[in-house]
Amino acid sequence: MPGRDGLRRLEPVRSPSVTDQVFEALHRQILSLDLAPGTKVSEIDVARAFEVSRQPVRDAFFRLSQLGFLEIRPQRATVITRISETAVLRARFVRTALELACLKAAIQTISEPDIRELERLLADQEAAVAADDRPGFHALDDEFHRRMCEMAGQGHVWSLIRDQKAHMDRVRFLSLASSAQTAFADHVDLVDALRRKDAAGAEAILGTHLGRIAAVLQAIRGEHPEYFDD
Template sequence: MQPTLAHERRTTVDEIFDHLYGEISSLRLRPGDRISEAEIAAQFGVSRQPVRDAFTRLANLDLLLIRPQRATEVKRFSSREIEKSRFVRAAVEAEVLRRAARLCDADGAGRLESCLVEQRKVIADGDFSAFGTLDYAFHKTLCDIAGVDFAFEVISSEKAKVDRLCTLGLSKEDRMPQLLEDHEVIAAAISAGDEEAAVKAGMLHLSRLDSTIEAISKSNANYFDPEDR
């Protein structure tokens, strides 16, 4: 896709991608659901090409399974891909946390506290989707403080691959307060310049999804790739 100027309108591909990404990540479209290129094209009143391009972008995020001459479907979870994603994210985030702890100043500490204030508010409101957005913002702030804003591209890409599991975990187990507490511990360690404490808290934070994965694999085995079962 060609780069566009800031004042130009978003493309049809962007609009279709965002719509489908929202449907998939919110689980309105569930793992294994079939999705029709023709139906989406009709819904948006466009040709199939922009739909095809949006499908390709979603497939690159491991959210769609596109098979020639067969129906496209929302991709099921893969235990191997989850493990791979977690490995990559842990390696990147550990370095981000170390750098952030070394470089954090009063302004950085204030930005982290502002993130926490917003998170506390949405928890009080029980707003699951808003917390997910603020979770991304918190990790982006850590990357900014660490001076490696590009690292957030990797982190957000890996997070996107397991966001649906996070949605299930948050909505079914109401774990937002626990995740907020993790963020508070991470922010405190960063603000204090304690690299090891920051990394330890960050790795614990990443491990919170383990019990959710195990529970969902038992209660909704059909959400996982048949090869995992």
């Protein structure tokens, strides 16, 4: 509430709870395929591994099940869900709509310092591709797209995109051996279009970039059919 000087009192920063920490750790392991689709998990084993009680694990499991990554079955083993092609394509649709809206806003206000920051990210991405650092490239890819949302003045949108794109991420991670160079090249072209304030060109590049998941999905399904649902 406002103080006597008219300024709003700062809200205390909330530290991540134990449930948050367990959720984030499991979420990362699921998206990176460290916990592969079809893997059985138990509250007892996870609690023991993280040295926590079962309640925060139970809460984290529930959150993951709500996102579609865990199948909790009474009296049966809890398993990491297999990849749903329908969920991936729905996530692609939502992500594309949100990111294109952010891009349209960003191209109106993007500054030279913004461009230089994106170029620094490109340099880091190029190094990750050269080193075949797939987790590193995946993180830098996310950072690139997150910063574009922030440059549009819509940083809050990234949390929505992050939740939606999670179903894409398992496919993306599996494809990085062959697709990281292509993704990097798309980013280079996108920054060039932003520098020139070429709105139509930037939107076309981003649409193509995010749309590649459809072709990648079929290739990955052919290579890893055991990871996909029927």
